[in-house]
Amino acid sequence: MNNLQPFEKLPKKFYTRELLTVARELLGKILVKIEDDKLLAGKIVEVEAYDGLIDEAAHTYIGKTKRNEIMFNEGGYFYVYFTYGAHFCCNVVTGMKDHGTAVLIRAVEPIAGIEQMAMNRYNKTSLSEKEKYNLTSGPGKVCEAFNITKEHYGIDLTGDKIFLLKRRKIKGSDIVVSKRIGIKKSVELPWRFYIKNNPYVSRK
């Protein structure tokens, strides 16, 4: 079962590899946040890749700005941005310095701290079946459930506040590849990856 699997952080080397490799391998890994003695954890079930060199939808396509500068570091940092005047979304920076590549965490399956996540999302702990699956099934929802905000911009993922745990790779036959969601540019790139049949995926 799960407690036989290693409770070990992903090392720097995991993140500094090529974007699409990291994106696929992020599926199934555990996102952990520790803050104020509260531990929140969830299994990553849906991601999207962004690459400023060739991808007009990437925030780094326009070059380095104050907002996106962390994406030009080498892999292993957390890129958090604010959008639509309402929501935060979080990303894992990948590749080598100046690549400007990152993977958006679009959905997770809650594992620990579920009551806290329910409080953060609904301000109550008893949820309907529908609310339960709505906790973390989208990038804005993940950040609200985990209380990830601009304060977490640039965090080093090899540190102790926010990090990912090693898990074994999800088999290729259990990964679905599709176009990305919610963008108007470079819509054709098949850079969205999600775990087949997982109920927390934002949509088919």
Add this chain to the structure above:
DNA sequence: CCACGGATTGGCT
């Protein structure tokens, strides 16, 4: 079930 639109901040032109 699906389509549509409002909310509301901040980054960039």
Add this chain to the structure above:
DNA sequence: GCCAATCCGTGGA
């Protein structure tokens, strides 16, 4: 001034 890597509620079929 325009518009966004979203979410949620509403209204119609």
